[in-house]
Amino acid sequence: NAGVTQTPKFRILKIGQSMTLQCTQDMNHNYMYWYRQDPGMGLKLIYYSVGAGITDKGEVPNGYNVSRSTTEDFPLRLELAAPSQTSVYFCASSPLGYEQYFGPGTRLTVT
């Protein structure tokens, strides 16, 4: 089991560019989540999904979009990147909720 994998590990974007952060889990978990962590702060929920085809906004969804066409994949799309989106992004999955398994993160810098 690879668990939760995220690509890329690092990325530098220019203001206004777009990109997709990939997240895949091989544990057949229904629940998947996207968080961002800013320096010195806790994790904030961006979007989450309770199953394929079902997504919902978290605490900080503005500037992001998600889709969940399969159980395994939960990509996060950034449109028109802004410096405020500079952060570390974590994807997580969970079989029933609560205990979540996290990927290694993607460090994104927008300049």
Add this chain to the structure above:
Amino acid sequence: DQQVKQNSPSLSVQEGRISILNCDYTNSMFDYFLWYKKYPAEGPTFLISISSIKDKNEDGRFTVFLNKSAKHLSLHIVPSQPGDSAVYFCAASLTGANSKLTFGKGITLSVRP
């Protein structure tokens, strides 16, 4: 409005001694609490949890205590080991919220050899 608070940003303890990490919450509807551990350049890993119907949960060297009246929980690590040096996040959830977690800012624990 920060609903989960970890007011001490760091803690340093001697190897072999007890580490006590504190967490406070403001939303009395939270009914499930978790602790996560995070090493640099890695994702958080689940450590231990407790339901609001309990006041203590133990797993090896790790024990979590919950005081609902004070809206306070704490993580005890005994004995502390150098490998425990990491950032510890407290998180809370409430039933019916699709298990969305609200995280604190984290506490950096340093265990001195």
